[in-house]
Amino acid sequence: MKQPPTLLDLIADGARRLSGARVCIGHLHDNALDEARSLVLHALDLPNDWPAHLARARLLPEEVRQVQQLFDLRVEQRIPAAYLIGRAEFAGLSMKTDHRALVPRSPIAELILGSFQSLPRPVQIDHALDLCTGGGSIALALAAHHPHWRVDAADLSPDALALAAENCALLGLEGQVSLLQSDLFDAIPARRYDLIVSNPPYLTMDEYQALPAEYAHEPEMALPSGADGLDITFRILDQAPEFLTDDGLLVVEIGEAERTLRGLVPDPELRWISFSVGAMGVFAITRADLLTLKARYRGLFEKRARRR
Numbered sequence: 001m002k003q004p005p006t007l008l009d010l011i012a013d014g015a016r017r018l019s020g021a022r023v024c025i026g027h028l029h030d031n032a033l034d035e036a037r038s039l040v041l042h043a044l045d046l047p048n049d050w051p052a053h054l055a056r057a058r059l060l061p062e063e064v065r066q067v068q069q070l071f072d073l074r075v076e077q078r079i080p081a082a083y084l085i086g087r088a089e090f091a092g093l094s095m096k097t098d099h100r101a102l103v104p105r106s107p108i109a110e111l112i113l114g115s116f117q118s119l120p121r122p123v124q125i126d127h128a129l130d131l132c133t134g135g136g137s138i139a140l141a142l143a144a145h146h147p148h149w150r151v152d153a154a155d156l157s158p159d160a161l162a163l164a165a166e167n168c169a170l171l172g173l174e175g176q177v178s179l180l181q182s183d184l185f186d187a188i189p190a191r192r193y194d195l196i197v198s199n200p201p202y203l204t205m206d207e208y209q210a211l212p213a214e215y216a217h218e219p220e221m222a223l224p225s226g227a228d229g230l231d232i233t234f235r236i237l238d239q240a241p242e243f244l245t246d247d248g249l250l251v252v253e254i255g256e257a258e259r260t261l262r263g264l265v266p267d268p269e270l271r272w273i274s275f276s277v278g279a280m281g282v283f284a285i286t287r288a289d290l291l292t293l294k295a296r297y298r299g300l301f302e303k304r305a306r307r308r
């Protein structure tokens, strides 16, 4: 008679199933084996550091069924693993994640862990803003890793902000982080930030429509930003100087839209950041350089503003 499977069997079978079904991996891990392990552990309510002796334990039929049901959802409905598990790691913090906001995965985590030291950041940072905060990952990581910073976190989506509020409470950061509903800077109180960080929507409509099915589970307002992906980025570039201190710094992730922005604004004032894995479409710019660029490209900024 065939033996019931072990935990390791289920992980290996799960990885084969994910690969065979050609699911899109990338929201939580970058390979099928790690994703299968996370799904199996979640289905069986086991921690990530599960005791080694469980690896070869034979599982009960009910446990095998629970694992298979979770893989069915992943493969048949293409729900990202992070949404099925309800958690994602960001900058060393465990964040609650669900369909109300993008799964946190910004490379800006690396800059937060390095305190933005590789950039021309102000000597002292007291007040930071995370614009387009989604479920709050960047704002909460800024606050958790820099306990003396005050952090504001803004988003237009009430759903995303509700998730950000839950994450803020789970991490005990309510006293340090304020959540604001705002269409970019429109409802931000008149104040100056030493640091503004943003991971805004930046896909072109064509790119958005070509995405794998997994991305349809994420909020549409988190991903596309006009025909060339830069509508929101130009609004941020235009308005940021009013909200930055004199030596303040703006950091924005725009992914593949880097190529288009470099074509329009090839100037060295936009510093494209190199990460441990290479380029990730993230730039930094000081307030002073932003004012220089805005003066140099006045026509371009006016044309983009008229498009709104």
Ligand SMILES: C[S@@+](CC[C@H](N)C(=O)[O-])C[C@H]1O[C@@H](n2cnc3c(N)ncnc32)[C@H](O)[C@@H]1O
Binding pocket: 101, 102, 103, 104, 105, 106, 131, 132, 133, 134, 135, 136, 137, 138, 154, 155, 156, 157, 160, 182, 183, 184, 198, 199, 200, 201, 202, 221, 222, 223, 232
């Ligand atoms: C790419 S997601 C980033 C979420 C989060 N910062 C992260 O890194 O996971 C972009 C976010 O921008 C928000 N957003 C879109 N348009 C906006 C606008 N006009 N004003 C403020 N937030 C906006 C979306 O609701 C979404 O949460």
